[in-house]
Amino acid sequence: MAHYHTVRKRLLVFENKILRKICGPVFDSELNNWRRRKNTELRGITEVPLLTSHIKCQRLKWFGHTMRKTETTNTRAVMEWQPTGKRPRGRPRWMDGIRKDLETLEVTNWEDGVQDRDYWRTVTVAAKILKEL
Secondary structure: OHHHHHHHHHHHHHHHHHHHHHHOOEEEOOOOEEEOOOHHHHHHHHOOOOHHHHHHHHHHHHHHHHHOOOOOOHHHHHHHOOOOOOOOOOOOOHHHHHHHHHHHOOOOOHHHHOOOHHHHHHHHHHHHHOOOO
């Protein structure tokens, strides 16, 4: 899990750096000087969802797309494949991350829900809006 948090933090730092370049500095009249915008100011100005939320939304979209395919396709076979042995500590399976995201979104019956495109679309939109995901 440590690797996941490191990558997530790096993505957030990169995203804020880009947003700071786009929005530029702000003139502080009290100090009579230019200063960098704070992260909360950047979020208020741009009103864009977090990059990590967007990535998780896209991951859930791809998961739904893959699970709607027939069971004989290679992508679905790889998705459902259960390799033997244990994973190294701190390295969860890709599907474990999907299950965790679905639990956070309180989606219980995803096997049937993934077949309904309209329902799955609402799940992915909810994933993009949810901050803690």
